[in-house]
Amino acid sequence: MCGIVGYAGTSSANADHGALDVLIEGLRRLEYRGYDSAGVAVVADGAIHSRKKAGKLVNLENEIAQAPLPESVTGIGHTRWATHGGPSDGNAHPHLADGGKLAMIHNGIIENFAGIKAELLADGVEFLSETDTEVAAALLGKMYSNGADGDLTKAMQLAVQRLEGAFTLLAVHQDHPGVVVAARRNSPLVLGLGDGENFLGSDVSGFIDFTRRAVELGQDQIVTITPESHSITDFDGNPAEGKEFTVDWDAASAEKGGFPSFMEKEIFDQPAAVADTLLGRSDAEGRLTLDELRIDAEDLTKINKIVVLACGTSAYAGQVAKYAIESWCRIPVEVELSHEFRYREPIVDKKTLIVSISQSGETMDTLMAVRYAKEQGAKTMSICNTNGSTIPRESDAVLYTHAGPEIAVASTKAFLAQITATYLLGLYLAQLRGNLFSGQIKDILADLGKIPAKIQDILDRSGEIKELARSMADASSVLFLGRHVGYPVAMEGALKLKEIAYIHAEGFAAGELKHGPIALIDDGQPVFVVVPSPRGRDSLHSKVVSNIQEVRARGAKTLVIAEDGDNAVKDFSEFVFYVPETPTLLMPLLATVPLQIFACELATAKGFDVDQPRNLAKSVTVE
Numbered sequence: 001m002c003g004i005v006g007y008a009g010t011s012s013a014n015a016d017h018g019a020l021d022v023l024i025e026g027l028r029r030l031e032y033r034g035y036d037s038a039g040v041a042v043v044a045d046g047a048i049h050s051r052k053k054a055g056k057l058v059n060l061e062n063e064i065a066q067a068p069l070p071e072s073v074t075g076i077g078h079t080r081w082a083t084h085g086g087p088s089d090g091n092a093h094p095h096l097a098d099g100g101k102l103a104m105i106h107n108g109i110i111e112n113f114a115g116i117k118a119e120l121l122a123d124g125v126e127f128l129s130e131t132d133t134e135v136a137a138a139l140l141g142k143m144y145s146n147g148a149d150g151d152l153t154k155a156m157q158l159a160v161q162r163l164e165g166a167f168t169l170l171a172v173h174q175d176h177p178g179v180v181v182a183a184r185r186n187s188p189l190v191l192g193l194g195d196g197e198n199f200l201g202s203d204v205s206g207f208i209d210f211t212r213r214a215v216e217l218g219q220d221q222i223v224t225i226t227p228e229s230h231s232i233t234d235f236d237g238n239p240a241e242g243k244e245f246t247v248d249w250d251a252a253s254a255e256k257g258g259f260p261s262f263m264e265k266e267i268f269d270q271p272a273a274v275a276d277t278l279l280g281r282s283d284a285e286g287r288l289t290l291d292e293l294r295i296d297a298e299d300l301t302k303i304n305k306i307v308v309l310a311c312g313t314s315a316y317a318g319q320v321a322k323y324a325i326e327s328w329c330r331i332p333v334e335v336e337l338s339h340e341f342r343y344r345e346p347i348v349d350k351k352t353l354i355v356s357i358s359q360s361g362e363t364m365d366t367l368m369a370v371r372y373a374k375e376q377g378a379k380t381m382s383i384c385n386t387n388g389s390t391i392p393r394e395s396d397a398v399l400y401t402h403a404g405p406e407i408a409v410a411s412t413k414a415f416l417a418q419i420t421a422t423y424l425l426g427l428y429l430a431q432l433r434g435n436l437f438s439g440q441i442k443d444i445l446a447d448l449g450k451i452p453a454k455i456q457d458i459l460d461r462s463g464e465i466k467e468l469a470r471s472m473a474d475a476s477s478v479l480f481l482g483r484h485v486g487y488p489v490a491m492e493g494a495l496k497l498k499e500i501a502y503i504h505a506e507g508f509a510a511g512e513l514k515h516g517p518i519a520l521i522d523d524g525q526p527v528f529v530v531v532p533s534p535r536g537r538d539s540l541h542s543k544v545v546s547n548i549q550e551v552r553a554r555g556a557k558t559l560v561i562a563e564d565g566d567n568a569v570k571d572f573s574e575f576v577f578y579v580p581e582t583p584t585l586l587m588p589l590l591a592t593v594p595l596q597i598f599a600c601e602l603a604t605a606k607g608f609d610v611d612q613p614r615n616l617a618k619s620v621t622v623e
């Protein structure tokens with residue numbers, strides 16, 4: 001959940017930037033991972049110099065402006081999402097140890113810190129914070145002096161052998177200018193390769209301003225960087241390899257591009273996110289070629305069940321996938337929250353295909369669930385937006401979404417790209433297993449190909465929904481209803497509002513209303529209703545129109561998302577936003593967009609920071 005960055009350079013090779021420039025720029029890009037506090041430590045003049053401050057990065061910048069740091073070319077930086085100890089200056093990272101000679105930053109949770117702390121207290125070590133990190137720093141200091149003979153990498157090996165839990169640790173020592181040592185277990189870390197300088201980051205955005213050459217690091221590895229070199233070992237000191245890759249986006253993709261917030265920019269990126277995710281994955285005859293899947297076609301024809309594992313917005317993408325894949329492939333699809341799956345006794349075997357969905361590829365709940373499913377013999381496939389991240393690396397197969405970097409904590413473009421990827425998977429399975437004729441697949445792909453322009457049409461009319469949002473800035477509760485694929489859309493609409501506008505919001509299956517939730521409806525209660533196409537299946541449309549009438553009869557203010565030309569809803573709605581016609585199964589790619597715009601605008605009207613909502617972090621790397 002925290003963001004970490006490390007740097008080792010030389011003043012001659014990289015004259016235009018020093019360690020502090022790299023660290024602050026990296027933290028600015030990684031701040032989406034947590035913003036309870038920020039801090040840096042640099043090595044200069046044979047000493048460690050550190051500044052840290054509770055709150056957002058700007059507080060740290062102000063602190064450094066008042067108490068400048070010396071010039072340096074070696075350092076570490078941290079932006080925190082608090083776990084052990086509240087978000088105070090004292091609990092902010094870096095933590096110093098060994099009489100201030102070394103500094104450490106950490107992402108994750110060290111589960112056995114209490115026992116180690118007791119041992120160190122007995123040795124006479126004093127602790128200034130409530131964090132598990134300070135315990136790890138003190139342990140590193142102890143190992144440095146006893147056992148490692150002043151070798152910082154060796155000391156890290158000895159220290160991590162004592163630690164349990166999830167951690168990425170970065171350390172610098174006053175006696176080793178030009179050296180940063182890092183270790184990772186169950187927590188993300190990427191190495192960036194520069195010219196006369198090297199970098200470490202929680203993800204590539206930590207150094208994207210300086211290099212696009214990156215190296216994926218494996219589980220339980222230690223990496224030591226200097227300006228000219230890097231060496232990777234396992235926790236026992238045996239040499240290990242990383243996998244080099246080139247980042248396929250640049251620093252400009254991670255800028256706001258003239259929009260007031262990353263979230264709004266990312267909402268407007270959605271035509272491209274869907275188009276790019278579709279790109280190159282089918283030919284003119286409508287034949288899908290998902291070569292990158294790395295999973296045997298024969299194995300895929302043998303699966304008898306799909307289990308989708310994900311959290312939050314990604315889980316709602318999974319729920320949309322269930323409707324589409326079951327309809328196209330006639331394979332049962334279960335969708336389960338990763339953390340619930342992991343700690344029961346799920347029934348999976350080698351005929352089960354696990355499809356994990358994760359924007360970051362680092363969500364710990366999902367990673368643990370995937371590992372567990374693998375141990376049970378299931379095939380695992382990852383739908384992911386982050387190249388080189390842990391979940392795709394540990395899965396048998398991967399289908400990358402091409403949404404580009406998503407910075408705002410509230411997921412938007414990644415959601416639409418995830419849904420698109422699950423459609424591709426469903427159609428591919430239908431092609432392999434012969435559930436659909438090639439002409440049918442071609443038609444669906446053609447409909448998918450029209451989606452980006454239809455999203456653009458919605459974005460061009462965003463003013464209508466923004467005006468509604470501004471008029472509702474005082475709302476204290478908003479309900480969302482949907483049926484079929486409209487149900488996960490309703491839940492996603494509610495989640496967006498909760499996350500960034502801090503308004504009570506619930507998404508319900510419209511049919512469930514009469515079984516309880518309708519008691520919530522009172523005079524003026526705003527209710528969004530996602531209405532399926534009137535051209536769609538059976539009586540789905542008329543059932544939802546009846547649900548609108550039921551809530552309206554009890555005083556609800558009905559706000560409707562309906563398909564172009566659906567006149568049946570007009571008489572029962574205070575507000576209607578029309579989305580272009582599309583087949584029912586693809587409708588979430590359109591109906592979600594006005595709900596995202598609504599939440600973004602309402603939160604903005606309330607004066608909230610939509611990119612960095614309170615209590616949240618973009619990447620949830622603790623269980």
Ligand code: M6R
Binds near residue numbers: 315361412618
């Ligand atoms: O990176 P992931 O897709 O695995 O993240 C899963 C959830 O934490 C994430 O979707 C979260 O719910 C978002 N803040 C929703 O906007």
